[in-house]
Amino acid sequence: MIRIAQLKLDIGHTEDELKKKISKQLKLNDQQVKKYTIIKKSIDARKKNDIKYIYTIDVEVNEETKVVKRLNDANISIAEESKYTFAPTGTNKMLHRPIVVGSGPAGLFCAYQLAEQGYKPLVIERGDEVDKRVEEVNRFWKNNELNPNCNVQFGEGGAGTFSDGKLNTMVKEKFGRNKRVLEVFVEHGAPSEILYLNKPHIGTDLLRDVVKNMRNEIIRLGGEFRFQTRLTDIHVEDNRIVSIEVNNKEIIPCDVLCLAIGHSARDTFSLLYKKGLTMMKKPFAIGVRIQHAQELISRSQYGDSYQKLPPADYKLTYQAGNGRGVYSFCMCPGGYVVNSSSEEKRLVVNGMSNHDRAEDNANSAMIVTVTPEDFDAILPLINHGKNEMITSDNPLVGVEFQRRWEELAYQAGKGLIPVQLYGDLCENKISTNYGKIKQIMKGDTSFANLRECLPEYVIDTLIEGIEAFDKKIHGFADKEAILAGVETRTSSPVRIIRDDNMESNVQGIYPCGEGAGYAGGITSAGMDGIKVYEAIACKYKHV
Incomplete structure (x- = not known):
C-alpha cells in the first residue's frame, strides 16, 4: 500500500x-x-x-x-503496517482459571484477550449488566436514590459507559495495542470512523451495546461473568494469592487475579491496603464542570463554517500565578453534566455525550492540580471526631481528601448537584436563577455557593484560569456560564505498585488500569488490560 x-x-x-x-x-x-x-x-x-x-x-x-x-x-x-500480534509463551501451570475483578475497559480487554487464547476467565463485577445498570442510573437521576454498588461509577463497562466515550490517548507505543482496542470496538458494534478520526469517540449510547457484545463474545469463548459480585477479601499464603471471597460469603480458589477495579473502588483500596499490597498516594486534580452554549464553542473554533462541521471541542491549559496548573478535562461537546455519585451523602459530577453530541451545551471539567502535600494539610479536618486516625504516610489519604469535598458538595446542594453561575462565584454569592444558558444535566440541582465545597486555592486558580481561557475562546468567562460541583474523580488517588512483570508484591495479583494508577481513559485502560493479559500469558499456560 x-x-x-x-x-x-x-x-x-x-x-x-x-x-x-x-x-x-x-x-x-x-x-x-x-x-x-x-x-x-x-x-x-x-x-x-x-x-x-x-x-x-x-x-x-x-x-x-x-x-x-x-x-x-x-x-x-x-505504508508500514502496524498490526497487533502476540503469542502466549507461558509454561507454568495455572491451577484455576484467571479471575478479572471489574468489567471496565481494563478488565474487559484483559478478559477478552484471555478468552481468545483459551484461558476462560471469570469476570466479577459489583454492579449490574449494562441494561439493568442503565435502568438503575436513570432511577437515581430521577429519584436521587443511590445504589452504592451499581451507579455511574460501578457496573458493566465501568465509569466510561456514562461518558463521552472518548478514545484518543496520549499513550504512544509501537506494539499496536491502541489500534487493537479500536479494532475490537469496531468488531463489536462501534462505528468504523473511530479507526481514523483524529479525536474518536463512541458516545454513551453506542458504547453500551459495544460492551454488551464484547461480554457475549467472551462468554462464547468459554469465559464467565458474574454481576452483583463484589470482592470482599483475598486470601494469601506464602506471599501468593490462593483464593478470594465475594459478597462476604463465597470463597473462590484463585492463583491469578487481575485487579481492574476502577478509580472509585474505595472500599477495595482499603481492603488491599490492609492485606499488605504496596500502594502509594499520587497527585490528581479537582474542580468543577462548566457549561457553555455549544454554538459559542463551535463558532469560536470554526468561525462561520461551524454549522458544516461536527460540534467543536477544546483543550485548555494554564499555569496560574500560584504555580498550580488549571486545565480542561474530559470535554463533552453537545452533552450533559451528570450526577456521578457512588457513596451515600457524597456528591461528584462528570460529563456525558451521546454519539451525535446533539445537545445544546458543551461542558468540560475545569480542574486544578492537587498534591499529597494538599492532602496532608487537611488531615486535622479528616480526622476530627474519628476513632481511627489517617496519617500522612497512609496511601489512602487522597481518598479521604476526595471524600471531604464530596461531602461538602452534598451538603451545599442539600443532596442535589450544587450549581452556581460563574459571575456569582466571582462575587461570592448564591445564584438565584439561570441566564441565557439553560442547564442540561442528569440529576436534580440546587443553587449553592461552590466556595463552600472546594479549597480556596482551587477557587482562586479556577477563576484565574477561566479568565485566561477567555482570551482563547471569547465568551468563556461569561458571567452566566454554569458551574456544577464537584469534580474529584479525574484519576485514581492511589497507585498499586507492580513490578516489570505487572505483578504486585503479592504474587499472582496483577493491578490493572485506571484504578491501579496506570491509565487515564477508555483507550489507555484497554491497552493496559492487554498488557496485563500479555504478562499473564507470558508466565502461565491455561488450565
Missing part, C-alpha cells in the same frame, strides 16, 4: 472529489487506483475562512514501489 499524508480538501467535499484528489496526488488515472483506506482524518481550523479536512490515506495500486520512487514526494511513501 502507498501512504499519502497531508491530503487536504474543503470541508464540503464529496467522496468523488476525495477519489480524484488521490489520483491526482499519485499522478494516476482513476482506474489505476484499486482501493483506498482512510487512516486518519482531522480538521485544520487555523484559518477560519479556509477550514480543511486533512487526510492520511493508504492506497492500493500496481507497482507501488515504482510509483513512490517516481513521485519523490515526502508525503507519499510505502
Whole structure:
C-alpha cells in the first residue's frame, strides 16, 4: 500500500472529489487506483475562512514501489503496517482459571484477550449488566436514590459507559495495542470512523451495546461473568494469592487475579491496603464542570463554517500565578453534566455525550492540580471526631481528601448537584436563577455557593484560569456560564505498585488500569488490560 499524508480538501467535499484528489496526488488515472483506506482524518481550523479536512490515506495500486520512487514526494511513501500480534509463551501451570475483578475497559480487554487464547476467565463485577445498570442510573437521576454498588461509577463497562466515550490517548507505543482496542470496538458494534478520526469517540449510547457484545463474545469463548459480585477479601499464603471471597460469603480458589477495579473502588483500596499490597498516594486534580452554549464553542473554533462541521471541542491549559496548573478535562461537546455519585451523602459530577453530541451545551471539567502535600494539610479536618486516625504516610489519604469535598458538595446542594453561575462565584454569592444558558444535566440541582465545597486555592486558580481561557475562546468567562460541583474523580488517588512483570508484591495479583494508577481513559485502560493479559500469558499456560 502507498501512504499519502497531508491530503487536504474543503470541508464540503464529496467522496468523488476525495477519489480524484488521490489520483491526482499519485499522478494516476482513476482506474489505476484499486482501493483506498482512510487512516486518519482531522480538521485544520487555523484559518477560519479556509477550514480543511486533512487526510492520511493508504492506497492500493500496481507497482507501488515504482510509483513512490517516481513521485519523490515526502508525503507519499510505502505504508508500514502496524498490526497487533502476540503469542502466549507461558509454561507454568495455572491451577484455576484467571479471575478479572471489574468489567471496565481494563478488565474487559484483559478478559477478552484471555478468552481468545483459551484461558476462560471469570469476570466479577459489583454492579449490574449494562441494561439493568442503565435502568438503575436513570432511577437515581430521577429519584436521587443511590445504589452504592451499581451507579455511574460501578457496573458493566465501568465509569466510561456514562461518558463521552472518548478514545484518543496520549499513550504512544509501537506494539499496536491502541489500534487493537479500536479494532475490537469496531468488531463489536462501534462505528468504523473511530479507526481514523483524529479525536474518536463512541458516545454513551453506542458504547453500551459495544460492551454488551464484547461480554457475549467472551462468554462464547468459554469465559464467565458474574454481576452483583463484589470482592470482599483475598486470601494469601506464602506471599501468593490462593483464593478470594465475594459478597462476604463465597470463597473462590484463585492463583491469578487481575485487579481492574476502577478509580472509585474505595472500599477495595482499603481492603488491599490492609492485606499488605504496596500502594502509594499520587497527585490528581479537582474542580468543577462548566457549561457553555455549544454554538459559542463551535463558532469560536470554526468561525462561520461551524454549522458544516461536527460540534467543536477544546483543550485548555494554564499555569496560574500560584504555580498550580488549571486545565480542561474530559470535554463533552453537545452533552450533559451528570450526577456521578457512588457513596451515600457524597456528591461528584462528570460529563456525558451521546454519539451525535446533539445537545445544546458543551461542558468540560475545569480542574486544578492537587498534591499529597494538599492532602496532608487537611488531615486535622479528616480526622476530627474519628476513632481511627489517617496519617500522612497512609496511601489512602487522597481518598479521604476526595471524600471531604464530596461531602461538602452534598451538603451545599442539600443532596442535589450544587450549581452556581460563574459571575456569582466571582462575587461570592448564591445564584438565584439561570441566564441565557439553560442547564442540561442528569440529576436534580440546587443553587449553592461552590466556595463552600472546594479549597480556596482551587477557587482562586479556577477563576484565574477561566479568565485566561477567555482570551482563547471569547465568551468563556461569561458571567452566566454554569458551574456544577464537584469534580474529584479525574484519576485514581492511589497507585498499586507492580513490578516489570505487572505483578504486585503479592504474587499472582496483577493491578490493572485506571484504578491501579496506570491509565487515564477508555483507550489507555484497554491497552493496559492487554498488557496485563500479555504478562499473564507470558508466565502461565491455561488450565
